[in-house]
Amino acid sequence: MRTKTVLPAVAMTAVSMVLTLAVVLLWLGTAVPWPVALVVGLGIDGGWLATLAYERRLAAQGDHSHTVTAVGWGFGLIATGVLVAHALTAETSTGAWLAVAWLPVAAKALWLVHGLWEQTALTAGALDAIQGIRQEARDEAAVARARLRSQAATEETRLSAVTQSGARVARVQASTAKTLSKAWATLESTRAGTETGRALTSVTAPVTPGVTRPWELPVWGPTEPVPALEGAQLTDAALDALVDEIRTSQTPALSYREMAARFRSAGHAASEVRLRSAWKRVA
Structure with a gap:
């Protein structure tokens, strides 16, 4: 993975240095002797290469210098400026020279990307x-x-x-x-x-002697236990009178279920056996 970031940066730097040296020789060679133009071109490339090498050494040590970085970008901008100036003053192929004038800055940007990769790179393990x-x-x-x-x-x-x-x-x-x-x-x-009551009585009386209404229906539905009231319990006669009074308080007479509900809601207390016996006696 390291070569994928460093090789493009090295190639772009080499092309930029060669291009800068060639432009300096072509552009300044007509105004000054070519040795002077060669020195200027090598100076720009040499300064750029020196600052780049210093930056790489600091990066290998895990260090960084803003001054060296600024100087390196300065050399890159100078090289770019030389290429742009040559392209603008060239009589021919101005567009082509402008198209390659960005190479020095692009090379610096690639080295920046490579440095960021090195700071975040992890081992294979x-x-x-x-x-x-x-x-x-x-x-x-x-x-x-x-x-x-x-x-x-x-x-x-x-x-x-x-x-x-x-x-x-x-x-x-x-x-x-x-x-x-x-x-x-x-x-x-x-x-x-x-009539049906009499018929039932006549039919059941021979088989149930002593029982007046053996066919009477049982209580249907849920029942709730009612706590006994304190005090003396009603006698059978008083219970019979109270049951008959409640049963005949409405015409037609109330059924056993209705009578028992009204009996207990009125606050009277009697066991289910005594209450049913009283009902049988008065009914």
Whole structure:
């Protein structure tokens, strides 16, 4: 990699020095003796080459001198100025001479680029280590992305299965609730009917002696435990009177569920067994 930056700079410097010397000989050779023109040309090239060599020695030591750099650029600008002046005063090929007048400055710029490369250059081992670290980071990122995508797909599948199962359970519960509601309504209407109630009593009395209403429906729905109130409990007679009063407080008479809800909401306390027994006695 070093040769890729130093060879263009060396080639451009050599061409610029030869071109500067030739222009000085051609331009000043007509005005002064050619040995004088040769000395001037060699002086410009020699000063430029000396400052360049000094800059390279300082760079090899890890040092830098602004003065030497300024002097080197000064020689480069002088060479460029000589080429531009010759191109402007030439009777022929002015454009061609102007086209090559930038070579000294370009050579200095190439040496600047080479110096910057040397300041940031790394060994082959360091470059291999950096490449390995970057490759490892890319591998870890790729594995992490694949793991996240897999987890997302798994979670999506799980949520889809749970949602479908929940939907099926909800449909079954809704269907069961609808069926039970219809059955409840049929049984409730049958129980509440005068004629059907007598028919049920006449049918069930022979097989359930001593039970007045064995076909009475159970309590349907969730129940909440109610803490017992402090104080003396109601007697059976008082409980019967209270249940009958609540049941007949509305026409038609309230069902057991409605009566029990109003009984407890009024602040009365009685066990479910005693309350149902009182209902059976008054109903």
